[in-house]
Amino acid sequence: MQFGLSEEQEMIVSTVRSFVENEIYPHEAEVERTGQVPHELGEEVKRKCIDLGFYACNFPQEVGGAGLSHLDFTLVERELGRGSMALTHFFGRPQNILMACEGEQRERYLLPAVRGERMDALAMTEPDAGSDVRGMKCQARRDGGDWVINGSKHFISGAEHADFFIVFIATGEDDTPKGPKKRITTFLVDRGTPGFDVREGYNSVSHKGYKNYILAFDNCRLPDAQVLGEVDGGFEVMNTWLYATRLTVAAFCVGRARRCFDLALEYSAERKQFGQPIGKFQGVGFQIADMITEIDAADWLTLAAAWRLDNDLPSNREIASAKLYASEMLARVTDTSLQIFGGMGLMDDFPIERFWRDARVERIWDGTSEIQRHIISRDLLRPLGA
Amino acid sequence: MKVLVPVKRVIDYNVKVRVKADGSGVDLANVKMSMNPFDEIAVEEAIRLKEAGKAEEVIAVSIGVKQSQETLRTALAMGADRAILVIATDDVHQDIEPLAVAKILKGIIDEEQPGLVLAGKQAIDNDMNATGQMLAALTGWAQGTFASELDVDGDTATVTREVDGGLQTIKVKMPAIVTVDLRLNEPRYASLPNIMKAKKKPLDEKTPADYGVDVANRLEIVGTKEPEARAAGIIVGSVDELVEKLKEAGAV
Numbered sequence: 179m180q181f182g183l184s185e186e187q188e189m190i191v192s193t194v195r196s197f198v199e200n201e202i203y204p205h206e207a208e209v210e211r212t213g214q215v216p217h218e219l220g221e222e223v224k225r226k227c228i229d230l231g232f233y234a235c236n237f238p239q240e241v242g243g244a245g246l247s248h249l250d251f252t253l254v255e256r257e258l259g260r261g262s263m264a265l266t267h268f269f270g271r272p273q274n275i276l277m278a279c280e281g282e283q284r285e286r287y288l289l290p291a292v293r294g295e296r297m298d299a300l301a302m303t304e305p306d307a308g309s310d311v312r313g314m315k316c317q318a319r320r321d322g323g324d325w326v327i328n329g330s331k332h333f334i335s336g337a338e339h340a341d342f343f344i345v346f347i348a349t350g351e352d353d354t355p356k357g358p359k360k361r362i363t364t365f366l367v368d369r370g371t372p373g374f375d376v377r378e379g380y381n382s383v384s385h386k387g388y389k390n391y392i393l394a395f396d397n398c399r400l401p402d403a404q405v406l407g408e409v410d411g412g413f414e415v416m417n418t419w420l421y422a423t424r425l426t427v428a429a430f431c432v433g434r435a436r437r438c439f440d441l442a443l444e445y446s447a448e449r450k451q452f453g454q455p456i457g458k459f460q461g462v463g464f465q466i467a468d469m470i471t472e473i474d475a476a477d478w479l480t481l482a483a484a485w486r487l488d489n490d491l492p493s494n495r496e497i498a499s500a501k502l503y504a505s506e507m508l509a510r511v512t513d514t515s516l517q518i519f520g521g522m523g524l525m526d527d528f529p530i531e532r533f534w535r536d537a538r539v540e541r542i543w544d545g546t547s548e549i550q551r552h553i554i555s556r557d558l559l560r561p562l563g564a
Numbered sequence: 565m566k567v568l569v570p571v572k573r574v575i576d577y578n579v580k581v582r583v584k585a586d587g588s589g590v591d592l593a594n595v596k597m598s599m600n601p602f603d604e605i606a607v608e609e610a611i612r613l614k615e616a617g618k619a620e621e622v623i624a625v626s627i628g629v630k631q632s633q634e635t636l637r638t639a640l641a642m643g644a645d646r647a648i649l650v651i652a653t654d655d656v657h658q659d660i661e662p663l664a665v666a667k668i669l670k671g672i673i674d675e676e677q678p679g680l681v682l683a684g685k686q687a688i689d690n691d692m693n694a695t696g697q698m699l700a701a702l703t704g705w706a707q708g709t710f711a712s713e714l715d716v717d718g719d720t721a722t723v724t725r726e727v728d729g730g731l732q733t734i735k736v737k738m739p740a741i742v743t744v745d746l747r748l749n750e751p752r753y754a755s756l757p758n759i760m761k762a763k764k765k766p767l768d769e770k771t772p773a774d775y776g777v778d779v780a781n782r783l784e785i786v787g788t789k790e791p792e793a794r795a796a797g798i799i800v801g802s803v804d805e806l807v808e809k810l811k812e813a814g815a816v
Contacts, residue, residue, distance in 0.1 A: 185637050189759045192638075196753055231756035244756050 187253055190246075193230070194257035197269070201226060202261035209264050209387040210532055220339065223268035224294055233270045234292040237277070241284075242292040248422065252484040255426045256477075259433025263536070264387030267336060271426075273300050275344055275364075275419035278407045287342060287366055299340035301331040301393050309549050311416075312360045316395060317348040323402065325349075325365070327373070327395040333543075337376050337391030343367045345393065346412050362412030366404045373398030384539035386532075421494065422487065424501040427544045428480040431504035431537075435473045435511040438533045442469070442515035456518070465514050473511060476504040495557040502550035505540035512537040565679035565738075567610040567619045569644065570669055571603040571626050573635040574689040587787045590689075592656045599635045601751075602684025604642075606744045608751040609714060610682050611643040618716050619680070621645045625672055627652050627665050633767065640762040641754035647767040648672060652779045659690060664772070664779040666698035671775030673703060678739065680721070685710050685743040696743035706736035712747045 183191065201223060209215055227233045236251045237243025246254065251271075258266040272291040276298065279288040290296040307314040316329025327347060337343070343366070350361040367374055379390040407415040443466060446457030456462045480500040486493035512534040516523035523530045541547045575581060576596040584591050599607075613619040624639035626632035627650040636647035650668055652660050673681070686693035700707035708714075708723030712731065715722040719738045724731050726745050736742075754762075772779045800806045810816045 185634065186759055186763060188634065189638065189641050189754055189762065190756070193641075193753045193756075193759065229755070230753055231758075235756055244760075 183253070187250060190250060191253050191257055194232070194254050195260070197226070197230070197232075198257060198261040198266070202265045205265060206262040206529070209262055210526070213386045213389070215264050215268075215387050219265075220268045223265060224270060227269045228294050233294045234272055236271050236274055237292050241277070241288060248425070248484040248487040249481060252425060252429045252480060255429035256433040256480070259430035260437040262387065263385045263430075264389075267339070267388060270294055270297065272298050273344055273419070274422065275300070275406070275415060278364075278415050278419060279366075282403070283366065283406070296341040297336070297339050299334055299336040299343050299391075301334045301337075301343050301345040303333045304329070304331055309546060311346070311362070314346070314348050314360060314362070316345075318363065318365070318400070321399070325400045325402070325404075327365070327398040327400060329395050331393040332379060332390070334376075334379070334391045334393055335388060337379075337393065338389050340376075341369055343369070343393065344406060346416070349410055349412075361410040362416075363409050364406040364412045364415045365400055366406050367393075367398070367400065371398055371400070382539065383535045385536050421497060424497050424544050424550070425480065425484055425487070427540055428476070428483070428497075428500040428504035431508040431540050432473065432477045432480055434533060434536070435469075435476070435504075435508045438508075438512050438515045438530065439469050439473055441528070441530065442466070442518045446518050462518060465518065469511050469514055472507045476500070476507045479503055495554050498545075498550040498553040498557075501545065502547050502554070505537075506547060508537045508540055565619050566621045566623060566676055567613060568669070568673065568676060568678040568681045569603070569606050569610045569622060569624050569639065570665070570681070570683050570695070571607065571624050571635050571639050572600040572684070572687045572689075573597050573626060573628055573632040574600045574687050577601055577688055583788050583790050587789070588785055589657055589659075589788050597631070597634075599638050600684050600687045600689075602686060602688070602744060602746070604684075604751040605746070605748050606682040606684050607639050607642050607644060608749045609744060610680075611752075612749065613680075613716060614643070623648065623676060623678065625650065625669065627660055627668055627772075629653055629656050629658075631656070636767060637762050638754065640765045640767070641759045642752060643758060644765075646765055648770060649767060650770045650772060650775075652772050658781065660779050661781055661783055662692050662694035662698055663782070664777055665695050666702055667777045668772055668775050668779075669695070669699050670702045671777065673699075680716070680739060681705075681741045683741065683743045685745050696741050700741045703739075703741070706738075706740040707742070708734055708736045708740060709743045710745045711742050712745050714742060714744075714748065 205219060224233070231244060232254070234242070235244035235246045235254060239245035258269055276288045276291055287296070291298050302311060304314050304316055316327070316331060318325040318327045331345065345365045345367050346362050347365055348360045349363040351358045352361060369376060373396050375394040377392040377394060379392050382390060446462050446466060447455050449456050457466060483493055483496040483500045486496055512530070516530050516534050519528060519530050522528060525531065574597065575590065575592060576598040579596050582591045607624065610619065610622040614622055622644040624636050624644040624647045626636050630651050633649055636649055640647055669681070681699065683696045685696065696709060697707060708721060708725060710726045711723045712726045713724035721736050721738055721740050721742065722733060723736060723742055724733045726747070800809060807816065
């Protein structure tokens with residue numbers, strides 16, 4: 179057993195943390211107030227990230243990435259989690275599903291995405307297809323040699339800055355003993371494709387400036403060249419590449435929780451009531467103890483799951499546990515920290531209220547806590563025939 | 565030309581320093597340590613000289629506990645070519661004094677023959693501000709201290725120094741010792757490719773005995789105290805009251 183980081187990992191952590199503290203923190207208040215990332219600022223973060231060789235560091239070296247292991251990349255995500263998501267979005271980590279690109283798709287999508295020339299966004303969720311992906315109504319039908327797409331997607335993060343979209347679309351239905359089952363295909367859709375529209379979405383309390391969008395397809399015609407992976411192979415593409423996104427949520431939650439905790443710790447040592455620092459009251463001191471215990475637990479759970487991925491060990495359940503526990507831990511840590519700050523915690527003079535709001539979505543996106551519990555329990559019970 | 569850059573592992577500038585109960589110093593156990601910020605500026609300047617084609621090799625040196633290796637790896641990840649670690653103590657609380665450090669550096673200079681030594685003007689832990697000057701005396705080289713600008717041209721270095729009340733520009737003959745101030749440059753982050761390369765760069769381990777230097781401390785620390793807490797301010801109700809209070813305090 180080796181629990182320490184290597185010298186390289188220490189330096190990766192220290193560089194990313196310095197980057198977030200120096201290049202992201204100073205702009206957070208403005209992004210939060212305006213709900214926007216000014217174009218030049220986003221481009222500046224991106225350029226600095228490219229210069230540092232961190233852009234698309236989750237991609238293998240042969241396509242121009244840094245070839246980081248899952249564990250190294252999880253450390254990067256963890257440190258980025260400290261900063262505003264609207265801003266760290268430009269510390270680009272394209273969807274690794276793009277590794278499924280073949281032939282000329284590599285030149286058009288994969289390589290420009292890794293170089294930071296084109297940004298991507300992933301679209302799966304629909305109003306009637308959240309956790310239940312197979313409920314999707316957005317569909318493609320054959321017309322001549324092409325596909326004609328109709329329907330819509332919502333909650334699409336990163337769409338504002340995306341040059342192209344990776345979209346999961348129903349391409350048919352099979353009858354099974356359990357009832358009809360959708361066939362799903364993954365498409366690459368360029369912004370500006372006729373019949374395809376990107377519209378403003380809803381106003382979320384979480385992650386101001388990291389906006390969600392609606393994608394609308396109205397007889398949008400796509401050739402076969404836009405299919406990523408195999409026709410009807412959407413679930414395969416998803417299973418091969420999307421498992422790891424839950425790990426990035428867990429890593430984000432750990433990084434964010436540590437930043438929040440540090441503020442609460444400092445405040446409970448400085449804030450005096452009844453003639454002493456509030457941290458000296460057992461009621462607050464014990465909260466500090468519980469928080470750091472949970473943060474450390476979530477940290478190790480997350481790193482261990484990443485380590486399993488690197489070692490080709492089964493990790494589906496472990497990743498689900500990390501996502502579940504880290505996101506629920508973040509909810510408790512931000513809530514307790516806010517309680518320690520008292521009334522001031524609710525004011526936007528401190529970032530605590532923002533951390534508290536941001537935390538709420540972590541238990542919902544990339545698979546709700548309930549879905550994670552379902553994954554974990556099925557993983558354990560299915561082999562027993564239950 | 566080789567550039568030698570001494571770097572010191574010090575308590576991180578973000579850490580809230582705590583005085584040890586016996587007053588012998590500050591608590592360094594389980595505290596985040598980093599490269600002395602002035603030394604980071606020196607490393608950056610050395611790398612820029614190399615990038616400008618004015619230096620061929622940048623050698624980072626650290627003298628202290630074995631863990632100073634991490635500080636050297638950071639210098640290597642920023643772009644230094646190789647490193648020398650002089651393990652002078654195994655006690656994290658022993659601060660190797662400037663004269664001993666200068667003597668060891670003199671030994672390294674004799675072996676490496678650098679054209680320039682770029683050092684931080686002082687370390688943020690004890691603020692001695694002495695090593696560069698002592699090294700200049702030991703080597704008999706010219707010195708330019710508190711540099712806010714540096715221009716190397718052939719065997720001459722033009723150093724702009726931050727002095728009380730303004731800037732002083734001097735020309736020194738190389739080889740020289742230049743100690744750097746805060747405004748010389750903004751150090752870069754270690755890039756990911758350089759982080760990955762750092763481990764493969766040579767890092768030699770030495771001891772003070774290799775240079776015939778005795779590092780036993782000559783100075784005795786008699787006491788260490790927290791700075792006095794700042795007295796609470798007051799909120800005045802009007803400009804008149806403010807003027808009155810300032811007069812009372814003898815400020816106007």
